[in-house]
Amino acid sequence: MSFEDRLGAVASAVGVRLESALADYGDLDVAQAMRWATKGGKRLRGFLVIEGAILHDVPERHAIEVAAAIEAVHAYSLVHDDLPCMDDDALRRGQPTVHIRWDEATAVLAGDALQTLAFELLTDPACHPDGAVRADLALSLARAAGAGGMVRGQALDIAAERADTPLTLEGTRALQAGKTGALIGWAAEAGPRLAASDIGPLSDYARALGLAFQIADDVLDIEGDAAVAGKAVGKDAAAGKSTFVAHLGLDGAKAEADRLVQEACDALAPYGDRADVLRDCAAYVVARDR
Amino acid sequence: MSFEDRLGAVASAVGVRLESALADYGDLDVAQAMRWATKGGKRLRGFLVIEGAILHDVPERHAIEVAAAIEAVHAYSLVHDDLPCMDDDALRRGQPTVHIRWDEATAVLAGDALQTLAFELLTDPACHPDGAVRADLALSLARAAGAGGMVRGQALDIAAERADTPLTLEGTRALQAGKTGALIGWAAEAGPRLAASDIGPLSDYARALGLAFQIADDVLDIEGDAAVAGKAVGKDAAAGKSTFVAHLGLDGAKAEADRLVQEACDALAPYGDRADVLRDCAAYVVARDR
Numbered sequence: 034m035s036f037e038d039r040l041g042a043v044a045s046a047v048g049v050r051l052e053s054a055l056a057d058y059g060d061l062d063v064a065q066a067m068r069w070a071t072k073g074g075k076r077l078r079g080f081l082v083i084e085g086a087i088l089h090d091v092p093e094r095h096a097i098e099v100a101a102a103i104e105a106v107h108a109y110s111l112v113h114d115d116l117p118c119m120d121d122d123a124l125r126r127g128q129p130t131v132h133i134r135w136d137e138a139t140a141v142l143a144g145d146a147l148q149t150l151a152f153e154l155l156t157d158p159a160c161h162p163d164g165a166v167r168a169d170l171a172l173s174l175a176r177a178a179g180a181g182g183m184v185r186g187q188a189l190d191i192a193a194e195r196a197d198t199p200l201t202l203e204g205t206r207a208l209q210a211g212k213t214g215a216l217i218g219w220a221a222e223a224g225p226r227l228a229a230s231d232i233g234p235l236s237d238y239a240r241a242l243g244l245a246f247q248i249a250d251d252v253l254d255i256e257g258d259a260a261v262a263g264k265a266v267g268k269d270a271a272a273g274k275s276t277f278v279a280h281l282g283l284d285g286a287k288a289e290a291d292r293l294v295q296e297a298c299d300a301l302a303p304y305g306d307r308a309d310v311l312r313d314c315a316a317y318v319v320a321r322d323r
Numbered sequence: 324m325s326f327e328d329r330l331g332a333v334a335s336a337v338g339v340r341l342e343s344a345l346a347d348y349g350d351l352d353v354a355q356a357m358r359w360a361t362k363g364g365k366r367l368r369g370f371l372v373i374e375g376a377i378l379h380d381v382p383e384r385h386a387i388e389v390a391a392a393i394e395a396v397h398a399y400s401l402v403h404d405d406l407p408c409m410d411d412d413a414l415r416r417g418q419p420t421v422h423i424r425w426d427e428a429t430a431v432l433a434g435d436a437l438q439t440l441a442f443e444l445l446t447d448p449a450c451h452p453d454g455a456v457r458a459d460l461a462l463s464l465a466r467a468a469g470a471g472g473m474v475r476g477q478a479l480d481i482a483a484e485r486a487d488t489p490l491t492l493e494g495t496r497a498l499q500a501g502k503t504g505a506l507i508g509w510a511a512e513a514g515p516r517l518a519a520s521d522i523g524p525l526s527d528y529a530r531a532l533g534l535a536f537q538i539a540d541d542v543l544d545i546e547g548d549a550a551v552a553g554k555a556v557g558k559d560a561a562a563g564k565s566t567f568v569a570h571l572g573l574d575g576a577k578a579e580a581d582r583l584v585q586e587a588c589d590a591l592a593p594y595g596d597r598a599d600v601l602r603d604c605a606a607y608v609v610a611r612d613r
Contacts, residue, residue, distance in 0.1 A: 058470045063478040067470060113435060118427035137408035138481055141431065145403060146470035148435065152442045153465035156458040164455025168446040171461050175443035180348045180357060180436035188353040191428055 036313040043083050043100070044076035050101040054150060066131045066143035067150070070108045073126040073263075077246075077318070078103045078220040084310050085224025085235050098160040099170060099223045102151040106178055107216060109147035112140050114187070120268075127263035148178070161227060170226055177219040186211025193275055200275035206244070208275075213250075214243035237300035242315055245293035248286050249319045251276040255283060257322065290319040326603040333373050333390070334366040340391040344440060356421045356433035357440070360398045363416040363553075367536075367608070368393045368510040374600050375514025375525050388450040389460060389513045392441040396468055397506060399437035402430050404477070410558075417553035438468070451517060460516055467509040476501025483565055490565035496534070498565075503540075504533035527590035532605055535583035538576050539609045541566040545573060551612050580609040 034042070051071045058064035079100035086096035115122040115130040116137060123133050132140035154160060155171045176182060189208040193200045200208065221239035222232040254269045255278055269276050278286045297315040301308035324332070341361045348354035369390035376386035405412040405420040406427060413423050422430035444450060445461045466472060479498040483490045490498065511529035512522040544559045545568055559566050568576045587605040591598035 055470075058475070061470075061475065061478045061482060063474060064470055109435075113431050116428075116431060118431060138406075139478075141403050141406060141408060142474050142478055142481075145399075145434070145438065146474040148438055149465050149469035149474070152461055153469060156446075156462035156465065158458075164453065164458040166454070168448075168454040168457040168461070171442055171458070172446035175439050175446065179439035179443060180345075180351075180354055184353060184432050184436040184439070185348070185351065188351045188429075188432055191432075192351060 036310070036317055039310065040075065040077075040080055040314075040317070043080045044074070046097060047076050047079040047083075047100045047104055048072070050097050051104060054101060054105075054154060062135050062139045063142045063146060066112075066135050066139050067108075067147055069128070069134060070112045070131055070143055070147065071104060073128070074104075074107075075321075076100075076104055077314075078107050078216055080314065081217065081220040081239070081311075082223045084314070085221050086227055087224070088235075088304055088307060088311075089224045089228035089230050091224055091227040094159075095161050095227055096224065098154050098157065099227065100220075102154040102160075102170075102174070103216060103220045103223070105147045105151040105154065106174065109144040109151070110178075110183060110187075110216075112144035112147065116140055119187075119191075122264065124259075124264050163229075166227060166229060170223065173222070173226065174219055177215040182211055182215035184211075186213070186215065194272065199279070202277075202280040205275045205277060205280060209244065209247040209277075210240075213247045214240065217243035217246060234300055234303045238297045238311065238315075241293045241297035241300065242318060245290045245297065245315065246318045248277045248290040248293070249321065251278045252283065252286055252290070253322070254278075287319075294319055326600070326607055329600065330365065330367075330370055330604075330607070333370045334364070336387060337366050337369040337373075337390045337394055338362070340387050341394060344391060344395075344444065352425050352429045353432045353436060356402075356425050356429050357398075357437055359418070359424060360402045360421055360433055360437065361394060363418070364394075364397075365611070365613075366390075366394055367604075368397050368506055370604065371507065371510040371529070371601075372513045374604070375511050376517055377514070378525075378594055378597060378601075379514045379518035379520050381514055381517040384449075385451050385517055386514065388444050388447070389517065390510075392444040392450075392460075392464070393506060393510045393513070395437045395441040395444065396464065399434040399441070400468075400473060400477075400506075402434040402437065406430055409477075409481075412554065414549075414554050453519075456517060456519060460513065463512070463516065464509055467505040472501055472505035474501075476503070476505065484562065489569070492567075492570040495565045495567060495570060499534065499537040499567075500530075503537045504530065507533040507536060524590055524593045528587045528601065528605075531583045531587035531590065532608060535580045535587065535605065536608045538567045538580040538583070539611065541568045542573065542576055542580070543612070544568075547612065553613055577609075584609055 055068050082100040082103055083096050112131045114120050116132055122130055131143055152171050156167050161167050186208050218239040221235040225232045281289055294315045298312045301311055345358050372390040373386050402421045404410050406422055412420055421433055442461050446457050451457050476498050508529040511525040515522045571579055584605045588602045591601055
């Protein structure tokens with residue numbers, strides 16, 4: 034099975050789990066919007082959970098709950114990010130965003146409830162028989178997603194847009210470590226957390242991967258095709274955002290991404306060739322077109 | 324100590340805990356907004372946690388974490404509720420709302436991170452030494468706050484405002500059971516959950532209390548003084564909302580609130596006079612002026 038087929042298969046399985054988790058909420062706009070917001074996408078974070086869990090011999094029935102949870106958090110962050118008061122995006126994964134398809138109030142509530150759903154999935158006994166493991170998963174996710182993690186990155190992004198002087202390269206790194214790095218890191222570490230094992234190697238892998246992912250996103254914003262990407266491109270450059278491309282140039286950014294892919298692969302050494310899927314994943318992250 | 328003094332003392336203690344939890348997030352707008360949004364208020368939900376915990380001999384150092392968590396969730400719901408796309412309120416607890424003091428993006432992010440903080444507090448070992456208890460607290464809160472609980476109530480509220488026909492009394496009850504009842508219920512049940520005891524009596528108490536609380540809110544919206552209440556009054560009536568007063572009349576609503584207070588007090592029978600503070604609380608809820 035090719036890497037992209039495997040990624041697609043995991044994405045389907047995570048999608049099925051999210052659908053069943055959302056089936057109970059009836060037909061209110063907010064419930065429909067939650068289903069809409071969790072459809073499609075690469076489900077890279079869910080994939081990292083599943084593959085990290087396989088490396089640590091965690092049963093898939095547990096890993097799938099965690100994968101669904103991180104995709105719910107990711108979906109919540111996108112729904113709120115797309116709001117008019119934030120990035121004001123009308124298109125996501127090739128479809129109208131939630132506030133366009135419904136309205137802003139529904140988008141606020143759907144994002145809120147998707148975040149809640151993530152913690153529900155993680156703390157349900159179906160996720161893991163040991164309550165201490167469930168609590169640890171939820172605690173580490175809260176730290177990664179909250180005002181010291183992802184939300185901090187988003188807040189730094191807003192502050193940077195309003196500032197008179199552009200961010201330094203180090204400032205851009207710090208922003209992205211929160212905005213995209215925190216959830217990617219948590220996803221990669223979830224497997225060893227489920228096994229109560231050392232998160233060290235996958236943590237190092239994810240730190241390099243997350244940065245490579247964001248650099249690739251910045252490159253896509255310049256070189257990408259909106260029809261393939263399923264979202265607007267060229268927006269960051271037009272807004273004069275402090276992207277990695279702005280700091281390093283297009284070629285410099287691509288070289289840095291390649292270096293980070295190598296760094297990510299090296300971090301997987303303790304797993305030997307059992308981690309080849311995650312090495313493929315690192316290569317995919319910088320080569321993708323969406 | 325009078326009931327109001329005791330309520331105030333608990334509110335202070337919960338406020339101190341929230342302040343220390345929020346101290347680490349630095350001085351970004353979002354961090355300042357989180358502190359702003361958690362200041363003041365009666366902290367009724369936190370009080371229910373503390374008093375329920377005392378009835379079950381739970382150490383206060385554990386209960387205070389849970390009280391801070393429920394107040395963080397409550398604050399998140401208010402920040403998002405006040406947004407222009409929701410209730411569009413400029414005043415809360417006598418102060419400008421977060422999107423007025425800062426901006427909408429900061430209000431969205433601050434609300435998001437306050438929700439996250441609640442789950443962080445509940446799943447940290449400081450909350451309870453037993454991981455299964457921590458996970459149970461977080462799971463039950465997620466169920467109470469999410470698209471099957473509080474958010475469902477908020478979505479029903481939005482749907483009702485847009486509908487051509489007003490809600491029935493039963494529909495209004497169902498809406499409020501989610502919108503205000505779910506968190507009040509969870510708060511009252513948290514004490515027995517911390518002790519891994521039967522939540523039954525406090526669950527019954529809270530169901531009646533939550534409804535009485537909402538009816539009192541509807542009465543305050545008619546009879547209240549904005550300066551005392553610290554928020555706009557008369558809005559629900561002006562908007563033609565399906566309040567309990569609209570269904571039952573002012574006198575009928577007051578009589579129903581009194582009946583519910585009695586029902587709440589009766590539910591506390593298994594605790595004898597140890598639960599007198601919670602009986603005072605029920606009486607306070609319908610007699611308050613803010």
